Amino acid sequence: MKKVLRKQIIEARLGISQEQRLQSSKKVMDMLSEEEHFLKADFVGIFYPTQNEMDLTPLIEKYPDKIFAYPKIVNDKIQFLQVDKTIELKKSHFGVSEPSYGFDITSKLEVIIVPALGMTKTNYRLGYGKGYYDKFFKVYQNPYKIGIIYEQEEVSFEPQAHDVPLDTYFKG
Secondary structure, eight states: OHHHHHHHHHHHHHTOOHHHHHHHHHHHHHHHTTOHHHHHOSEEEOOOOOTTOOOOTHHHHHOTTSEEEEEEEETTEEEEEEOOTTOOEEEOTTSOEEESSOOBOGGGOSEEEEEOSEEOTTSOEEOSSSOHHHHHHHHOOOSEEEEEEOTTOBOOOOOOTTOOOOSEEEEO
């Protein structure tokens, strides 16, 4: 079920125009600028866009007082490394741009903005299928978790035991 949904959404995303992607990104950034958990947070996990995901990286410049971090897979687990102006990104073997080095601020994160292929109405995330975020959120339960999807990516599936619900999600 999830495998089929994943395939459909990834294919549909190929048809998203650059203009729609920019509009959706702006809409989500506007929503985040009114989200109290995000506004109060000093340490924020964010993602670098891949495969037609929304680009929320302008938040880094818009909120210079916050400390942002990108995820990096290390020993099959997610770590969040602090982003700065000199950050050097390298493609992982999954094709995701990750920081090649940086301060690990994983344990300090108060909000994590999570990429998703789909979200259920009960805040369960459809990811890319590797389970990295679910495993991460079983260990790090404190950060407020915000999923990000395009308008048409609300889905329904039966959550499995390893699935961890997010706190909320925004549709762009």
